[in-house]
Amino acid sequence: MKKQRICIVGDGLSGLITTLALNKLDGLEVHLISKKNKLLKDKRTTAISASNFDFLNSVVDKLDKKLFWPSNKINLFYEAKDQNMNFLNFNEDKKNLMYIFENDKVKENLLKKIKKKKIKTLQKNINNLKDLKGYDMIILCLGRSSKIYQNIIDKRSLDKDYKEVAITGYIKHNLKNLNTAQYFLKDGPLAILPFSKNSFSYVWSLNKDFPKKNINAVVKSKICELLKTKNIKISNQQSYPLMLNLKRTYYKKDILILGEGLHTVHPVAGQGFNLVLRDINKLQEILKYYTGLGMSLKSCPALEDFTNNRKAENIITGLGIDLTHHFFKQNKLLDPFKESILKNVSKNNTLKKISKFISNQGLSI
Template identity: 25%
Template sequence: MDVSEADAERIDVAIAGGGYVGLSLALALKQADPSMSVAVIDPKPMDTLGKDPRASAIAAAACRMLDQLGIWQDIKSKAQPINEMIVTDSRLRDAVRPVYLTFAGDRQAGEAFAHMVPNGVMLPALHAAAAALGVVFHAPDTARDFSTAPGRVEIHTASGKTLSARLLVAADGVKSRLRDLAGIRTVHWAYGQSGIVTTVKHERPHNGRAEEHFLPAGPFAILPLPGNRSSLVWTERTADADRLVRGDDFTFEIELERRFGHHLGKLELDGPRHAYPLGLTLAREYIRPRFALAGDAAHGIHPIAGQGLNMGFKDVAALAEVLVTARRLGQDIGAFDVLERYQTWRRFDAFQMGVVTDVLNRLFSNDIDILRGIRDFGLGLVERMPRLKTGFIREAAGFAGPAPKLLTGEPI
């Protein structure tokens, strides 16, 4: 349906995607510049955000950003700090799993290098704060297509609405339809692995310790949640993962116990289990005229380093700073030269992290003796070199490299 420009809703920034990236970007823009008009388009009703059963590992730098955005104090009481992390490398049949690397007691200025935060707490908090500042939500609805015109981009939604914006940000996930419509190509390959995500209860306290066990099929991560509960990110070959998720609880719990171990006592499933195919997807470009990618739409990486969500928060902090600074200088926030600053800031970092996670997955997700010897030597070397170990901690906490202001806890 054609709608004249006069009938279109005119805004400054339209964001397709109401997940953590879209919501935090909308909040960051409105907080820094209340005069900026921002709209979020998402196919899910916003009142379902609190029903997301998953949890996310939020790095210390991202926690600082959430604090600057005014929501961290509200969600901190429901978050679990990760005070310690251990890394093992073993076969599934091994009776003992030697610990090759520990992050016990390493903190940045007294703060945990990460927190586990329930999505059902974080997402509603982001939505409520954004709505309170005047962000407009079109949900449930979908950005069906868009076209650029001099000074504007016209977004047509599935419900028949037309939004006329200075900039469209696609934060619609790793299979971004808008990215494809923009003609942005990707580098992509599948790993033949799937990540099983679920939550378990256990008898004994975890004391804030996270564990990552490198097993031949892929990493098995145990991430602490409030109480005697843990979130699991369990990597398996896709056929095995599908079988485990479709199977009965008894079989699943037997296989889970073989990987989890008995150190936290009896285990019990405490939520649904889902399996997600794993792969590497890197956008060759992040921008087009009046169009930008953010979050998984720009980069989908393996969860082996737990950095996917935090890379999305880096996108948010960088893009918000670029747009707000440009607007204060009287520049067009959708102009290509403005958006190039964002692309320059974020593309290489995301490419670098994609390569690192790809190499780590290939190195650790196998049972080849010579590779096992190399990686165990490398882990032991990191353990024995304090400066190198501190560098890993800083990377995990999100403090490595030049950081946008929000990630250092400063206002834009």
């Protein structure tokens, strides 16, 4: 029987993993289209949950585990009046809570796997959907904003400009047993994400008008103060404007948006790509079902099923993250009560269990 052809456009993390996930299905021929001449390297790290790591492991043959740094302790701090209050900590002895990887290294590795599997890859800039002919399904993984999406979505997506930027970078250190941490500071949330014995990355979300002069020195001094060390070295600093965008329309005919284009969320909870991985997992499951029945991708309700399965979780999580971010932002009325609210959070074991479960598995049970 002739294979049905799927084209994936965009070779970010979403496009690469979708390519490998769908290539596992019988009866499909997958093509990957990537942009020519990309200049900027993605010098960020990404934290994914243990269940998403398992999914990745199932999709990528012989996953190079050395690229994924496990973490079994996560501490959350709130910058109170005279000290940083550790209001929540997750601590596992026997299993890992998350894995942190360097985006550019994993992308390079996934591309090698794609080439090894002889999946057809093409280099061209797609400016118009008319450039993509002869496919049974098209999956657009073009990142957070692409003009091409306007041909698919209606205008009803949820949008918000946080008027913030995330400053990211890598740090070399010689601290012992550094754990993953999130500091809710007055200037904005700062995450510490260890990805090797002596390196971690940071993500510090700051107001757009935060003075950028000597930002390297400001970051260095803040991190030295938090970790009580003098000996760190910063590299690879980058910055990302922050916004919320939650699409309500996911597809048109046989063209689907996937990845950050479906949901761009604030990085404070490290959940953006975790949602993407759950989307890819569900898409793989749905396409396996319909192709297994011998149905044509053009006429089966796969993309409708995908939307019905994933939209609620994506929107609720995006709004939940927005609410969390809002709670920790400076607020004259709420600030006097935050310490006591957070003290109660730290005593509440049920809440702790629920948040651990949701960050690992998402909302779909």
